[in-house]
Amino acid sequence: MSVARPARSLLRTCVASARTAQTVGCQHQQQHQHQFHTSAPRPSKRRSRFRNVKAEDLGLLNSPEKLAKYRQDKFADYTKEELEALKSKYTPEQIEAIKAGEEAIDPNDLIFQGRLRDDPYRPQYIEDYTVLDPRYDVKPELDGTPFEPQWLNPSDWADKYGSKLTDLTDKKTSEQLTRSMVRALRRVKESNGAELIDLTEEELVDLEKDPELLKKYLVEEDAEAKSDDDSAILTKEQVMKLDKAIDEEWKKELSKISEGPDSGEGEPSNLELIEDGPAGTIRLHTAEAVELGKVPGVEGLYKSAADPEDEGQDDDGRYQEIKRLTGMSLRDIQSIYRKVLVQRWVTNQTRLGKVRSTSIVAIAGNGNGRLGLGIAKSTEAGLAAETAQLLAIRNMKPIRRYENRTIYGNAKAKVSGTVVELFARPPGFGLRCPHRIFEMCRASGIHDIAARMPRSKNPMNSVKAAYDALMNQVDPEEIAIGRGKKMVDVRKVYYGGNVY
Incomplete structure (x- = not known):
């Protein structure tokens, strides 16, 4: 019709x-x-198959006492000792700016709208910028002039290193004494030497910042002494008075240097000491290449020492590379949940015969929203399993979780002939899914989910499809932004945001 x-x-x-x-x-x-269409009519009212769960039973409603205790634990006010420490480190203007920033942010907004991250991948917000982090930082590329390396014997190397330390110490000491002299001159000029010292305030400040400018001013003083008239010449009484005032102020500065916290200012810094090392700037001016192999006569003399932070648990160094790539400590790596899900034996026919290998598919997760998948193959089953687990730790990625317990809506993925369908479920539903998907959900911190595989049940394809489904979930907030709408989560709005 x-x-x-x-x-x-x-x-x-x-x-x-x-x-x-x-x-x-x-x-x-x-x-x-x-x-006007062939779709089935929508029923008037559909009854839920699950019982209603009250917010009080789930602990979703927070009392003012709990909120006050949480605010005191996480966002406590500054104590008197902390304020004194801030005053010793920052200027009064900076302290005022810090207080204004603290007052501009309401801790209640952080409690309801923000989340404090506790995973090992959280960024370190307090950073001194002295160490390059391989996760964020890129080693700067500097231009240098290459030269041939010199292979010194132990005695010559020790002599060269000792002379370098001596030069650095002398330079630091000279700069420190020059700064103290400049500070003494500034005080004498402020008290009674305004007409006796011809250096301006700006020049004295520049001298204190860069002691190398002293040579420039000394040269200019010698050149101007020949052209000055008799009126610029100081009397003997003025010279003695000026020398006496400068000596008194300089003795005070020397006593402060020897007794104060800056007594170690004359010592070479760590950056200057490692200049000749593998990460120093001297590597920019050398033709030595690490990839060329071991140097004859030096092989075996220098071995990399074990990391003291590992407490003797990684003497063979199997976790050093994964520590460098992820930035995690050995304790954090060992605390990650790992599981071998698929193990199969494959054979490669060669002219030497059949070479049998073991193929491993492993997963790794921290139980708090991160999951990784690793695939490795080796003739040794144990080596393949270890390699696959380390690859899974390195490949861990965040998974979008609703209320930190389930997925957003329904997710579906297809790999070859295997189709995996994941469905979000209410609190308390549990994990009703095949055992491999069960392990993946437990490793990633998902507690309420249902799964179905209507077609092929291939083990490797089912793991890959489940991983793709978890990674490629639909985000309702992105859809709302794309449509120019606002997304409102009823549970977060009416239950104050703490719904888990």
């Missing part, structure tokens, strides 16, 4: 009923007209 015919009959009936003022009859006929 054509779709246009019911439409014409419907229009004709409505017009006729309007003319005869039989409104009730028209409404009765409209109810019995055919639908």
